[in-house]
Amino acid sequence: MEEATPETSSSDLGLDDFSPEELERGRLLFAGECHFIAASNSLDNLPPLDLPEVAFAGRSNVGKSSLVNALTGRRTLARASQTPGRTRQLIFFALAQRLQLVDLPGYGYAKAPKTDIKAWTTLTRQFLSGRQSLQRMFLLIDARRGVSPADEDMMKLMDEAAVPWAAILTKMDKVKISEQKAVIAKTTEKVSRHVAAYPHVWITSSETKLGIEALRAHLASYSL
Numbered sequence: 001m002e003e004a005t006p007e008t009s010s011s012d013l014g015l016d017d018f019s020p021e022e023l024e025r026g027r028l029l030f031a032g033e034c035h036f037i038a039a040s041n042s043l044d045n046l047p048p049l050d051l052p053e054v055a056f057a058g059r060s061n062v063g064k065s066s067l068v069n070a071l072t073g074r075r076t077l078a079r080a081s082q083t084p085g086r087t088r089q090l091i092f093f094a095l096a097q098r099l100q101l102v103d104l105p106g107y108g109y110a111k112a113p114k115t116d117i118k119a120w121t122t123l124t125r126q127f128l129s130g131r132q133s134l135q136r137m138f139l140l141i142d143a144r145r146g147v148s149p150a151d152e153d154m155m156k157l158m159d160e161a162a163v164p165w166a167a168i169l170t171k172m173d174k175v176k177i178s179e180q181k182a183v184i185a186k187t188t189e190k191v192s193r194h195v196a197a198y199p200h201v202w203i204t205s206s207e208t209k210l211g212i213e214a215l216r217a218h219l220a221s222y223s224l
């Protein structure tokens with residue numbers, strides 16, 4: 001069990017919403033098999049729509065690979081995502097034929113050429129609007145930096161595609177305990193302005209594993 005600090009309570013972490021059985025189901029799902037399925041750079045070569053999917057998006061360096069590694073207790077996704085040439089690809093992983101995880105390419109890299117940004121936007125928009133197996137998007141936000149203009153653009157893309165989404169704060173261990181409540185409140189307030197967003201903001205640290213247990217249980221609720 002993870003310890004809630006006085007500032008991040010078990011209700012902030014979402015833990016109160018799950019029964020012991022649901023927490024165990026989440027643990028087992030992520031402790032089981034996890035394989036690489038495909039890396040796709042266009043909508044023409046996406047894997048089949050066999051499994052329910054949840055997808056993760058966020059700025060480059062937000063901690064996406066680290067979060068998926070913390071969830072699965074493995075390094076598979078990080079390795080695949082760091083392969084050169086895969087930075088503009090959607091990476092698909094399957095958990096025991098029950099749930100597919102999709103790693104969207106990171107955005108917000110200041111020096112990215114305009115053509116790359118355009119290609120990223122087209123691919124992301126097509127994926128969001130055309131992927132029938134997509135159950136929920138998760139937008140990762142660095143807790144130290146808060147919501148950036150690039151994150152707002154991503155929120156708008158998800159709203160426009162009418163894909164239900166929720167935010168996940170990453171690197172919470174880097175925020176002073178005395179500032180955590182304010183960071184959560186400010187992020188929740190910004191997220192709540194978006195039509196397709198769920199107002200609950202997930203709080204995580206891949207470093208301390210804060211919030212990982214609750215997030216596993218939540219993600220398992222989308223699995224077969």
Ligand SMILES: Nc1nc2c(ncn2[C@@H]2O[C@H](COP(=O)(O)OP(=O)(O)O)[C@@H](O)[C@H]2O)c(=O)[nH]1
Binds near residue numbers: 060
């Ligand atoms: N302190 C801390 N650092 C983290 C955490 N998650 C990721 N990082 C660091 O942030 C950097 C980017 O992480 P990475 O997972 O590669 O980000 P990605 O580009 O979004 O996949 C790396 O140096 C990680 O070690 C976290 O929860 N806490």
Ligand SMILES: [Mg+2]
Binds near residue numbers: 065066078082
């Ligand atoms: Mg990565």
